[in-house]
Amino acid sequence: MPEEKLEEFMLAPEFNAGFRSTFAQLLNWRRDVRHFRADPVDPALIERLLRNAMLAPSVGFSQPWRWVLVETAEVRSAIIANHNMANEEASQIYQDDRYARYRSLKLAGLKEAPVHLAVFADCGVATGHGLGRQTMTDTPLWSVVMAIYALWLSATAEGLGVGWVSILDPAAIKKTLGAPEEWTFVAYLCIGWPEAYTDKPLLETSGWESRQTFDDMVTRR
Numbered sequence: 431m432p433e434e435k436l437e438e439f440m441l442a443p444e445f446n447a448g449f450r451s452t453f454a455q456l457l458n459w460r461r462d463v464r465h466f467r468a469d470p471v472d473p474a475l476i477e478r479l480l481r482n483a484m485l486a487p488s489v490g491f492s493q494p495w496r497w498v499l500v501e502t503a504e505v506r507s508a509i510i511a512n513h514n515m516a517n518e519e520a521s522q523i524y525q526d527d528r529y530a531r532y533r534s535l536k537l538a539g540l541k542e543a544p545v546h547l548a549v550f551a552d553c554g555v556a557t558g559h560g561l562g563r564q565t566m567t568d569t570p571l572w573s574v575v576m577a578i579y580a581l582w583l584s585a586t587a588e589g590l591g592v593g594w595v596s597i598l599d600p601a602a603i604k605k606t607l608g609a610p611e612e613w614t615f616v617a618y619l620c621i622g623w624p625e626a627y628t629d630k631p632l633l634e635t636s637g638w639e640s641r642q643t644f645d646d647m648v649t650r651r
């Protein structure tokens with residue numbers, strides 16, 4: 431190994447048992463947050479989250495994530511109207527008790543969240559020279575999702591909440607935000623200080639769905 435490489439190796443941080451235990455707590459306490467306090471978030475903090483997110487792995491090192499900070503009241507209103515319409519339509523697949531329960535859920539904190547962040551994947555990106563995405567062409571999308579999770583965990587570590595809103599019409603979102611044709615809409619994130627912290631998903635405490643067991647999800651062949 432060349433000397434300078436060896437030095438880099440020796441400078442690598444040690445992730446000890448204490449860190450691993452804290453990291454497990456971070457994973458356990460990361461929540462999808464829909465209830466936000468009105469307090470603003472320092473833009474420097476949002477920049478830190480974005481810089482952490484951009485350290486995520488990406489197919490061919492293509493870094494296809496594109497972030498749009500949605501700041502104006504008019505654009506936010508258009509997003510809220512989009513969500514209201516999509517949510518109305520989504521509710522129609524349920525009947526009776528399940529319908530009533532769906533309608534009682536709070537599925538977005540769009541009105542309260544001080545920060546709105548739309549996330550896109552540039553699926554035609556030249557960066558990475560096409561490596562790794564010839565046979566599995568959705569890999570740029572998955573790369574963006576990796577970055578979103580990095581942002582989500584970083585936010586949790588700062589005490590910030592993130593809520594992912596997918597009950598939206600993606601074509602209308604692209605139009606509202608003036609996104610280029612080659613971008614695919616991946617996520618709309620609400621970010622802010624949570625009203626409360628919990629280690630249980632809201633959809634679990636509200637009785638909508640329960641956590642699956644390890645054996646439900648892991649098989650061996």
Ligand SMILES: Cc1cc2nc3c(=O)[nH]c(=O)nc-3n(C[C@H](O)[C@H](O)[C@H](O)COP(=O)(O)O)c2cc1C
Nearest residue numbers: 460461462536537538594595596597630631632633
């Ligand atoms: C791709 C994706 C889309 C989601 N869309 C919504 C949404 O539109 N509204 C919502 O309330 N939660 C949404 N969520 C959050 C999930 O409901 C949440 O992750 C799940 O209930 C587990 O809760 P937890 O994230 O607090 O562990 C989404 C999560 C993901 C990963």
